[in-house]
Structures are given as C-alpha cells and as structure tokens.
Amino acid sequence: MNRRPDDNQQTYLELLRERMDVQAVLILPESDMLVPFREGTFYIVVVNHSHVDTSIRRMRIKKQVIVEQQISRWQLEKGAVNGLDERLAMMLAKAEILWDKEGYMKHMKQRLSRLPEFLQKKNICREYSRLLRFFHETKERLQQGMALDAYHSSIQSLDSWARLIVYEAGENPQAAIWSQVKQLDYSVYKLYEELSFNAEALEKRIELLLLAMEFWIISHMKNSVRFLIEVMEKRNGPWSLQDLMNHPLIQDAEIEVPLIVDKMVQRSLIQEVACSNHQNGDEEICFILLG
Structure with missing residues (x-):
C-alpha cells in the first residue's frame, strides 16, 4: 500500500506545485526495497531544468521524514532513447503519480516501459x-x-x-x-x-x-549478437579487434567484445583475415562477416 501524504506533508506538496520548475511529483510504495532509507516517505520530483544530477535530500517536516529525489526532464528524455539507470527505471515504474503537469509523466512512464529496439539489441548482446x-x-x-x-x-x-x-x-x-x-x-x-x-x-x-x-x-x-553484427555491417572491409572495441556504439556498451568475436569465429558467423603487415613481418588478424 502506498504512503499517502498526510496533512503535514500537504504543505510540502503545495510548495512543490507552486514551483515553476516542477513538472511532476511521484511517490514510492512504503515497502519498496528500492528505497534507500527505511524511514520516511519517498518522493520523486521531476523538474524542467536542462541538466540536473540525480540527487537525494532528506528533510524533516513537523517531525515527519521526507526523502526527495530530483530528476530532470532532460535525463528522462535521454533515458527514453539510451536507457535509464536500471535502479531509477525500476523506481519510476513502481512510483505512483501524485501530481502531473500536462500529463507529461504519464506519457513518459509509458515510453520508459518500452525498450527501444536499438537499446534492446545492445542490452541483449551485453548480457549474452x-x-x-x-x-x-x-x-x-x-x-x-x-x-x-x-x-x-x-x-x-x-x-x-x-x-x-x-x-x-x-x-x-x-x-x-x-x-x-x-x-x-x-x-x-x-x-x-x-x-x-x-x-x-x-x-x-x-x-x-x-x-x-x-x-x-x-x-x-x-x-x-545481432547488435555486433549490425555494427560490422556498416563497413564493407575487415574490422580489427581494436576498431570494434573503439566504435562509438560499442565503446561504452560494456560488451565482452573479444569473447564474443572468438565465439563468432567458432560458429562461422565471421572469418579471420590478415588486414595489415607490420615492418617486422607480423600480420594483424582482422574479421569480416560471412553471408
């Protein structure tokens, strides 16, 4: 059961409603294990600032503890495309909307509940x-x-x-x-x-x-490994291991690229080829897609 705001907390909520930068206010269930504190009512405040670090404040209002986490619309919009921090995504999915200017947060929760195809493929490849x-x-x-x-x-x-x-x-x-x-x-x-x-x-x-x-x-x-295959399809020629690992779409994806590439060679999804000669006669091993 959710923690509904009592008379004392209404003062806090009214102050939030009066702020021009506040877009929406949400509340988390009292028994939720995602809440970092065992004491206090946990609110998520969505603000219109272009860039706000996700910060937490703990306050006491008339002897009652309130925990407030702010998140900006900019972070939510970015998260809808590239993915939110997993814990924050879980919190937003569970949180109940108390106040929502222009229905923004209702629409955003629906967007965040659906993984974009690009992000889905990247996450699958990472976990694989x-x-x-x-x-x-x-x-x-x-x-x-x-x-x-x-x-x-x-x-x-x-x-x-x-x-x-x-x-x-x-x-x-x-x-x-x-x-x-x-x-x-x-x-x-x-x-x-x-x-x-x-x-x-x-x-x-x-x-x-x-x-x-x-x-x-x-x-x-x-x-x-569809995500990695589609990256490799962007080039007709061979890829070195370093080229793949440094690609902008892969660099921060936390994918174990060498391990996957080795497995793809074993399963004949890609083939090893020599792609460069060094002065000492060494050849670098590169990779091309097969059929």
Whole structure:
C-alpha cells in the first residue's frame, strides 16, 4: 500500500506545485526495497531544468521524514532513447503519480516501459557476452575441483541469462527478476530452481546447468549478437579487434567484445583475415562477416 501524504506533508506538496520548475511529483510504495532509507516517505520530483544530477535530500517536516529525489526532464528524455539507470527505471515504474503537469509523466512512464529496439539489441548482446564469460568461468572452476567457486560463477551466469530473457521480451529487469523470468521463460526459471534446491550433489547440479546453458548459448547466438553484427555491417572491409572495441556504439556498451568475436569465429558467423603487415613481418588478424 502506498504512503499517502498526510496533512503535514500537504504543505510540502503545495510548495512543490507552486514551483515553476516542477513538472511532476511521484511517490514510492512504503515497502519498496528500492528505497534507500527505511524511514520516511519517498518522493520523486521531476523538474524542467536542462541538466540536473540525480540527487537525494532528506528533510524533516513537523517531525515527519521526507526523502526527495530530483530528476530532470532532460535525463528522462535521454533515458527514453539510451536507457535509464536500471535502479531509477525500476523506481519510476513502481512510483505512483501524485501530481502531473500536462500529463507529461504519464506519457513518459509509458515510453520508459518500452525498450527501444536499438537499446534492446545492445542490452541483449551485453548480457549474452556476460553469460558467455561466467559460463566459461563456471566450467573451468568445476574442472579444477573448486565447486563453491563454480557455484558462485554459475549464479552470476544465471543472473545474466535472466536479464537477457527479460530484454528479449522487450522489458526492463525488475528487482524480483526471477518472478519476472518465471512468467517469461519457465524452463530457465526451473534451471535456477534446480540449482538452488535440488538434493543432488553440488557438482552434479552445476554440470546439469552447464549442459543446458551450452545448448542455449549455441542455439541463440546469432540473435543475441545481432547488435555486433549490425555494427560490422556498416563497413564493407575487415574490422580489427581494436576498431570494434573503439566504435562509438560499442565503446561504452560494456560488451565482452573479444569473447564474443572468438565465439563468432567458432560458429562461422565471421572469418579471420590478415588486414595489415607490420615492418617486422607480423600480420594483424582482422574479421569480416560471412553471408
């Protein structure tokens, strides 16, 4: 149940309404785990400033604590195109609108709930690369007899897998992500459940997870790396690894590019070619798309 403003807090809200720069006011549920403080009513205040850092203020009004987080329209507009900070996106999705000038925030919440196709592909590629990394870590640590370390890596791989499933559905990950995944892909949810609660030996549970994960990684690869493929399609010639990693669309995307490129070569999605000769006779290995 939401914290409704009482008589004392109405004074605070009236002051916000009188401010020319305030576009909307939202309130978070009192039991929400995203709230950084256990005490106080949490408000999100949307302002018209061109650029405002997301800042939090804690105030006391007539012995009652109010927590206020400001966010600018500029940040929201940018987030609708490029994606918001994940925690902030979750908060806005859960927050109830108390006051909304010209219906701006109602429309913005709808925009933020839908992932732009470009952002969806980028997020899928990022989580796929993380899934690959943690899959290999899990396998290697299990082979080395480090069962608990392998278990830790397997949980991280499942987290990336879960987020990938959510992004494929065009949604943003929620705080209770496994409840979300249960509705979207029950088979992946069941693997997480089996790893956590099955009575078999830990090593056996991890081995079974790795088998299922490897099959999924192979069968979903082309779709999962679509973002990287479309970047490479922008050039007719070969790409060096450094060219790819420095590309403006990839540079800040947190994608494990070398790992994905290696896997794409193995699956014949791209091919290695020599693209430059150095004075000492060394050849740099570059990559071109295949069919």
